[in-house]
Amino acid sequence: MSVVNLATESCHLNSGCGFPAPSADIFFLEPYATLSIGGMDFTISKAVILVTIVALVVTAFFMAAFRAPKLVPGKLQSLGEQAYLFVRDQIGREVIGKDGDRFVPFLTTLFFFVWMSNLMGVIPGAQFPVMSNLAFPVSLTLIVFITYLVLGFKHQGVHFVLDAAFPPGVPKLMYILLTPLELLQLFVTRPVTQAIRLFANMFAGHLLITTFTVGAWYLLSPSLIGALGSATSFLVTVVLTGFEMFIQGLQAFIFTLLTAVYIGGSLHAEH
């Protein structure tokens, strides 16, 4: 039995049906509609709608905060400034340095977009973390990947790749081993792990919460074990939701931090 229509069935502990463990199916929801534009199919699913809402909300917030900036900021503007300064001081200045200030708008956008997308996983009504759909982290990572490649070639020329492929101060013979690894690290491992990390965190967190939610419903039955198990499961769901909110913020922070680290590496050669 699928988890989605579990609530309409009476599947409980002693009613002779097994535990309907949630599987990866819960991430592939039925699309609401399919649009055909110029021979290409665009499906309108929950994730698409949520990501549109997130983009609109983040844009509207920063537009409203900075549309007419005043010397003495109002409530909304101070909130926007706090958000901007948080990214600048905690990520931009700390990782890239003073010359990274021109990337802070990009980092701020990235941080709040990812954070809001993740938050959709716990907001009642939405409850679907957008980033648990691999396409979204991959698109974001592609933007970051192209950004730091272009920056690297612009600021360091061919040395961007040469310095990475042939790290100085290493015995010549070691290059046979090191060079393929370093090139793989620069062009494959970095973007792949950055995308997978965000995806896997949201996927795992959502699956964990769903498992305990389903458990609380399934164990709900007129017996001592059922009642105790159901109550425990429900409590764990609440605690896990709190923990998940922490993880969502942390993952958005880590995604932005890694972006800053890679951009910083492209701007000035590592020593």
Added chain:
Amino acid sequence: MSLLAEVTGSLGSIGYGLAAIGPGIGIGIIFGNGVQAIARQPEAYGVIRQNMILGFALTEALALIGFVVPFVFGK
């Protein structure tokens, strides 16, 4: 060829258990040493925390990949 040993059942769970050993040790080392470094030099808190979170992120990815792979490539 005769079968010496066989693992059946939920292989994904076993795989995740194995995949979590290394990152578990790694994250312990990272935060242990991070806290020690902060205790020794509280004024370097910002830099230490930054690198601690970075190391944590790189290590934790391994355990998460171990969790997700059975779902994506399983069966």
